[in-house]
Amino acid sequence: MTEQLELFDITIIGGGPAGMYAAFYSGMRDMKTKLIDAKEELGGRMLIYPEKMIWDVGGVTPILCEKLVDQLIQQARTFDPTIVFGQQITGLERQEDGTYILTAATGELHWTRTVLLAIGRGILRMAKLELEGAERYEVSNLHYTVQELEPFRGKRVLISGGGNSAVDWANELEPIASQVTVVHRRDQFGGLEKNVLRMKHSSVNVLTPYEVSQLYSGNGHSVEQVTIRHIESGETQQLDVDAVIVNHGLKADFSGIRDWGLDMDEWNVFVGPKLNTNLPGIFSAGDFAAYDSKITFIAGAFTDAALAVNSAKLYLDPEAPSMAYVSSHNERFKEKNKALGVVEE
Incomplete structure (x- = not known):
C-alpha cells in the first residue's frame, strides 16, 4: 500500500490558525510536513468573519481578520510544506511499523509518521x-x-x-x-x-x-x-x-474521525499535557483539543500548535531538543535572513 506513497514526518489535518502555525513551526523543527484541508483555501473558521477586527494576538495591532489570514498563510509556507486542498480525511489505519495511512473521502491516501489534528469544530455548516x-x-x-x-x-x-x-x-x-x-x-x-x-x-x-x-x-x-x-x-x-x-450556530461534521477510537465528546478530543491523544503518534491543537486551563483565543492556538509539534518531534526522536531554537539562533533562518538583507554579526 505504501510503495507509491511519500512518507511525511507529520501530517496536519486542518488549515485554521493552529494548523497554519503548526506547518510553520514544524519547519522550524526540520520536519517533513504535509497540511491537508477539506476546503480549497486556508483560514478555517476565520474565513467566516473576514471583516472582523482582531485585537488579541500578541504583538499585532488591531488587524482585519482577512489580513491576519493572509499573513498566517504566508508564514505557514515559509518552509515549503506540502499543502493539499479539497480532501476531507475520514480513515486512519496504523501500519505494522507504527506509521499511519490516512484516507480522504475522495479516496486519496496519505502516509505519515505522526498526525496533528487541528480540525477546530470539524467541517462547519451553518445552522x-x-x-x-x-x-x-x-x-x-x-x-x-x-x-x-x-x-x-x-x-x-x-x-x-x-x-x-x-x-x-x-x-x-x-x-x-x-x-x-x-x-x-x-x-x-x-x-x-x-x-x-x-x-x-x-x-x-x-x-x-x-x-x-x-x-x-x-x-x-x-x-x-x-x-x-x-x-x-x-x-x-x-x-x-x-x-x-x-446566526443560529454551527453544526460540526467530524466524519469518520469519530470512528478512530479517539477519546472524544461531541466537540472535542481530550489530550494530555503534551497535547497527545490516547492514540500513539496522534496529537491535537486548537479548538479541537480539550484540556484543563485551555485558552480558546487565536493566540492560544499558536501555543497549542508549538506544543503538539514538539511532542510529535520527540515521539519520532526522543533525543531531539525539547523545543525549536528561537529564530535568532535557529539555523533554518540564516539563509532566509540573508535573502531579507539582514546582516548577522
Missing part, C-alpha cells in the same frame, strides 16, 4: 433558519454570514441569534445600517460581556426572548417583513426589514 421557504431568499437578502459591511449601509437589518458573531455583527453594523434589530430566544447572550454591553447601550434594538416565526415577501424574491414571536407569551409582532442575518 439554517428552519422556516418554510426560507432557502429561496438566500440568493437575495437572507444571510448566514457577513462578508462585507457596505452592502448593509442605510438598511433595516434584523439579526436572529445571540452568539459571539451575532453580537459582533450588531456592533459593526450599528453605525452603518439605518436600524439594527437583534432577536434572540434567550435573555442572556453568548458573546463577550464587553461586546454585549456595547450592543445594549447603543441604538441596536434588542428583543428577547423572541424568535423569527415567519418571513414575508411582496415581490417573491426578497424578505420585506418578518413576524417575531415571544417565546413565553406567544405574542407576535411584525417588523419591516431590508435584510435578515441568521
